Amino acid sequence: MSLLKIDRLNTGYGDIQVLFDLSIEVHQGEVLSIIGANGVGKTTLLKTLSGLMPASSGTVYFKDQEIQGLPPEKIVGLGIIQIPEGRRLFSLMSVLENLEMGAYTPKARARKDERLKEVYQIFPRLEERKNQLAGTLSGGEQQMVAIGRGLMAGPEMLMLDEPSMGLSPVLREETFRVVKKIAETGVTIMLIEQDVKHSLSISDRAYVMERGEVVMEGTGAELLVNPHIRKAYLGI
C-alpha cells in the first residue's frame, strides 16, 4: 500500500526548474532510497515534501490526503518528519533542548518522556551529553542528535537527507545500521544518499534521479547489480 504518492511534481527556484514531472511512490513500512549525484534535485524534493518550498505543479498524497501547499508545521503534524541535510541543529541550545524541540507538536509533546527514553536507548551518548550545547558536539554526535530529534516527533515517515555526509567510514556504517533499526520499528523511511552502496544495501526499493527526473527504479538488490549503477555510482 502506498503511504506517500508523488504525482508529476514540478518545482524550481524562480525561473530555474529543478524537478521535472517527478513521480514517486513510497510504500508503507519500507526503506526507500533516492540516489543520484549532487545537484539532481534530491534535497529540493525533500524541501517541497516538507512544505519549505512551494511546488509549481503536481500532487502529493499522504494516505490519500493531498498535502502539497500545506505549511511545514501541518506536514510535521501528519507525521512526515524530515532530518535535514547538514543536521541543522540549534547550535546554541543544549542536546536536551534540541530533542525537546523535536517533540514540539502537541501530539508529540504528550509522549515526550517516553520517546526521550527510547532515543537515549538508541544513543546512550546523548544522555551523557544532554546538557552540552549541540554546536560543541562532534560530527557523529551531532548526527545522533539530528536523528534523535527526528524520532522525538514520532514519525510515520522519516525522510533523511544525506545522514552519512561528513562522517568517518565507521560512523557511516553505524548510521546506516541505526536507520535500518528505526525501519524495523515500523517507521517508513525515505533515504536520500550519495553513498549509493550502503543505502541500496539497506533499501527495499530505490529510485535513481538524474537532472530532476527519475531515470530508474527497482529493488535495492536489483540496482546494486545493475551495470549502469555500478559504472556511474559505484565506480566498478
Added chain:
Amino acid sequence: MSGTALLYTDWLDEMEIIFESLLNGLLMGSIYGLTAVGLTLIFGVLKVINFAHGSILMVGMYAAYWCITLTGMNPYLAIPIVVPLMFYFGYFMQQFVIEPVFKVEKDVREPITVIIVTTGVWYILDNLALMIFGAKYRVVHTSVTGKLFELPGDIYLLQPKVYGFILTFISGLLLFWFLKTTLMGKAIRATSLDRDAASLMGVNQYKIYRTAFGIGTAVTGLAGCVLVPFYSVYPSVGIIFDIRAFIIVVLGGLGSIPGAILGGIIVGIIESVGAMYMPSTWTELVIYGLFLLLLFIKPTGLFGSKHDF
C-alpha cells in the same frame, strides 16, 4: 598642614561627585538598555532592524502618560495596563503590516523591503501623534516625579530612575527565564537560530515572529512607563532613544538581551561621568568613538555570538 587637609576634602568631594554620576549613569543606562531590549529581541528572531522602534516607545510613553493623567494613578500601576496593550499592538502590527511583506521576501535573510515598511510605520506613527496630540511637550506630575533618594555621603538619586533600574532588571530576568524554560521561549530561540529547522520541528514560524514582535513591543512599552515620570512626552521623542538604542544594540551584540542592558549601562555611564569633564555634545563623540572602535576590534559586539539571547 591645613592646606593638605583642604586638598583632601576637595578630593573627597570630587570622589563623591564622581560616584554620584557613576550611579546616575548606571541607573539611566539601565533604562537606555530597557529601551533597546525590544529592538535586539526583534532583530534576533526576525533578522530585521525595526526602524519603527522609537515610535513604538513614543506610543508606549503616550499610553502611560494618558493612563496616569486621566486617572491620577500611581505611575507604576500603568504598567499592567500599558504592557499587555503594547503586546497586542506589536503582535497585530507584525501580523497585518510586516508579515505580508515578510512572506513575499521569505527567502531573503535580511529583507530590505521589511526595513522600508518599518520606516513607513515610524513616519505614520510619529505624524499621527503630532496630528492627535500636537507638538506640545507633555510632562506628567506623578507621586515620584522629582523625588530623590538620599544616600550617605550627600549622594542623591532620582527616585523614578531607581525604580526604572529595578524594573529593568526584573523584566530582564523574567524575559531570560521565559526564553530559557518555556516551550514558547525555546521555540523563539530555535527560530532565531535556524528558522527552517524550527519549521521542520512543527513550529509555525509566523506565529513566532508575531509573538516575538509582541514581546519586543511590550518591553518597549514598559520602557515608556518607566520614562514618563521623569521625561517629557512629545511626538518625536522616539528618535532620541532610537538612535541610542541602535548604538546600544550593536555595542552589546545584535540579538543579545544581556548585551543590550550592558550596552545601555556603558552609554549611560559615559554620558553621565563624561558630562563632568566635557560639554555634553562631546560625550556623544566619545560614545560614537567607542562604538566605532568596538566595531573595529569586535564587530559582533560585546556579547555577539550567533545570539542565543
